[in-house]
Amino acid sequence: MPSQVRLYISAGPDQDPARELLGRSLAEFPINVGWVIKRTPDVDSVAECHLFVLLFGPDIVAPVGLELWWARRTEKPIIGCYFDGLHTPAGQVFLQENADLNWTRCADLPALRRAVMTHLSRFLLAHAERYGVSLVEAERLRAFVASLDKTAPAPAPPKATGAGGGGVILAPGKDEPAGARLVQDEA
Structure with a gap:
């Protein structure tokens, strides 16, 4: 008998709009498999989920780190998503220490x-028998993934950083004051 997909969404309070959007999106999913959605701070539900989704904003907040640790310990498949923009120093360290998540x-x-x-569709296609996904539904999922790929906007050019707003560009050897000497590390 097919089982429902137990999904755990781990995110801080700053990610409530994202969680709400995902909840609405699951209601509009192209096939009906049945979803059981648990969320932060229900740490005990991490061990019972089939798929762990981590939404990361600018900073790490408790208990997201603990939930991720528990998901790793219980060997759950993990979808890690983070938002562009500035991250706090703690957030940067969290992303670096968990770089193996394939964010x-x-x-x-x-x-x-x-x-x-897209991740959820591919997960269901990989576990079609467990969740009772028929061949017709599998084709519908593949078409759904293709439509998601088509609606993705073209990547924006990288945001200008550096001397674009003004700066000084030095030419070594030409901009040294008379009598100055360059100190180099001779390691």
Whole structure:
């Protein structure tokens, strides 16, 4: 008998709009498999989930780190999504220490929706028998993933950083004051 997909969404309070969007998106999913959705701070439900989704904003907040640790310990498949923008020093360290998660970078909420819906579709296709996905539904999922790929906007050119707003560009050897000497590390 097919089982429902037990999904755990781990996110801080700053990610409530993203969680709400994903909940609405699951209601509009192209096939009906039945979803059981648990969320932060129900740490005990991590061990019972089939798929762990981590939504990361600018900073790490409790108990997201504990939930991720528990998901890793219980060997859950993990979808990690983070938003573009500045991250706090603690947030940067969290991303670096968990670089092996194969994070998906999202520019905005529609990009997050596309990424998570694509991951969920592929998860269901990989576990079709467990969740009772028929051949017709599998084709519908493949078409859904293709439509999500088509609606993705072209990547924006990288945001200008550096001396674009003004600066000084030095030419070594030409900009040294008379009598100055260059100190180099001779390691």
